[in-house]
Amino acid sequence: MKPEDFAYFCKLILDRSGLVLGPDKSYLIESRLTPVARRHNLGGLDALATALRQNKDAKLLRDFTDALMTNESFFFRDTKPFDQFREVVLPRLLTTRATSKRVRIWSAACSTGQEAYSLAMILKEQGAKLAGWTFEIVGTDISHEVLAKAQAGVYTQFEVQRGLPIQFLVKYFKQDGDKWQLAQEIRNMVQFREFNLLGELTGLGTFDVVFCRNVLIYFDQKTKGAILERIAKGLAPDGFLYLGGAETVLGVTEKFEPLSGHRGIYALTNSQSAAQPPAFARAVGA
Numbered sequence: 001m002k003p004e005d006f007a008y009f010c011k012l013i014l015d016r017s018g019l020v021l022g023p024d025k026s027y028l029i030e031s032r033l034t035p036v037a038r039r040h041n042l043g044g045l046d047a048l049a050t051a052l053r054q055n056k057d058a059k060l061l062r063d064f065t066d067a068l069m070t071n072e073s074f075f076f077r078d079t080k081p082f083d084q085f086r087e088v089v090l091p092r093l094l095t096t097r098a099t100s101k102r103v104r105i106w107s108a109a110c111s112t113g114q115e116a117y118s119l120a121m122i123l124k125e126q127g128a129k130l131a132g133w134t135f136e137i138v139g140t141d142i143s144h145e146v147l148a149k150a151q152a153g154v155y156t157q158f159e160v161q162r163g164l165p166i167q168f169l170v171k172y173f174k175q176d177g178d179k180w181q182l183a184q185e186i187r188n189m190v191q192f193r194e195f196n197l198l199g200e201l202t203g204l205g206t207f208d209v210v211f212c213r214n215v216l217i218y219f220d221q222k223t224k225g226a227i228l229e230r231i232a233k234g235l236a237p238d239g240f241l242y243l244g245g246a247e248t249v250l251g252v253t254e255k256f257e258p259l260s261g262h263r264g265i266y267a268l269t270n271s272q273s274a275a276q277p278p279a280f281a282r283a284v285g286a
């Protein structure tokens with residue numbers, strides 16, 4: 001790969017998605033983009049760079065972007081955030097939203113859907129407790145390819161063995177050859193949409209809970225800050241933000257502060273959620 005093409009690919013993906021690829025990523029670029037060049041009948045990476053520079057083929061640009069994303073995800077990833085959702089956030093929402101009985105949850109950068117579906121299964125498990133409530137789960141990602149997979153709800157044996165409790169596999173999945181199909185009742189609980197986190201949130205509405213996990217790590221400080229500020233605007237004043245285990249708001253934005261006693265969950269600074277009433281904190285064992 002020519003150095004100027006490498007620099008061009010890095011700049012293009014940075015501008016399109018925020019993904020920062022350093023000089024040590026030339027092997028990754030080569031191994032991910034060579035199949036894209038082949039699929040589009042381009043002779044190699046220099047021909048791919050030329051075609052992308054001409055900026056005439058939207059599908060090529062989309063395939064280029066998809067190929068450079070890291071889409072690693074699994075059901076109930078890291079376990080604790082989902083336990084906290086069930087035991088801390090959900091009871092809180094059932095109190096604060098008792099009048100509207102409406103809750104909106106956003107799985108931002110949802111990849112192949114496991115995060116959104118994990119939340120849907122938790123809600124389904126609540127049974128009659130949520131009768132009369134509307135829970136809307138929206139999963140978004142920049143990558144077209146992962147969204148198609150999320151929508152289909154079909155997973156490999158390997159994917160259902162990562163993080164998914166066996167009783168949920170039995171209850172909510174049906175084996176179809178060497179794949180597992182997620183039940184329609186769970187799939188119906190989630191809507192998937194293409195959305196670039198570098199864009200404005202207009203059109204997505206306001207959310208009560210945002211899961212934005214394991215994606216900010218790929219961005220530079222400025223981009224992380226800008227994304228978190230936009231999320232802050234799209235979050236209900238007493239809403240909750242989840243970040244991944246290697247991510248934090250500290251030193252990035254002052255719009256959020258950690259929820260005391262609950263690692264990985266953030267609330268808007270000086271909001272009611274951040275200042276948990278002592279009775280509530282005691283009830284959930286915080």
Ligand SMILES: C[S@@+](CC[C@H](N)C(=O)[O-])C[C@H]1O[C@@H](n2cnc3c(N)ncnc32)[C@H](O)[C@@H]1O
Nearest residue numbers: 017069072073109111142143196197213214215
């Ligand atoms: C490592 S996965 C994380 C999936 C899930 N949140 C989890 O924690 O398991 C990161 C996802 O972020 C998506 N992504 C990267 N840049 C993005 C952007 N600018 N806008 C929206 N999604 C993006 C990728 O396509 C990928 O699916």
